[in-house]
Amino acid sequence: IAGITQAPTSQILAAGRRMTLRCTQDMRHNAMYWYRQDLGLGLRLIHYSNTAGTTGKGEVPDGYSVSRANTDDFPLTLASAVPSQTSVYFCASSDSGQGTDTQYFGPGTRLTVL
């Protein structure tokens, strides 16, 4: 069982380019999340999905979009990358999305936008 996988591991991207970060989980968790982690700012929620077919905005959603076509996949798209989107991106999932759930994190994608 892999848990959560993310791809790519790292990427250098020119500003203005479109980029999709992939996230797949095999735990059949209902809820999935995208965070970015920046030095001094900690983990900040970008978007979330409580169940397949639904998504919601987190703390820092601008410039990002997500979709949840099925239970396992939760891709994050940067429509037109900007240097301020340089960060480490973590995908996470939890069983039911309830407040007491444990979140399980993927290995992360390190993105650099030049």
Place this chain on the structure above:
Amino acid sequence: QKEVEQNSGPLSVPEGAIASLNCTYSDRVSQSFFWYRQYSGKSPELIMSIYSNGDKEDGRFTAQLNKASQYVSLLIRDSQPSDSATYLCAVDSSGGYQKVTFGTGTKLQVIP
């Protein structure tokens, strides 16, 4: 005002000592509290969760919650060099579907 505050550290303790990590939060309706450990270059992993006032022990780890003071702490007994990591405090105040806010983390260094 940050919703979840932690001292960034580094907190340095000698091997075998007790490490005490602290976290305060601003939302009084917060109901679930988590401590995640993150090694450098790795992803966070849950080590403790606590939902009620008081202490919760799991091996060398003890989480302490005081809702009246809006304070949650993590004690690590018999600290080992392998405990050297950044510890993230996370608080859920949604009351329903999870909406977790993370602190910026405290870096712990255990000196052999």
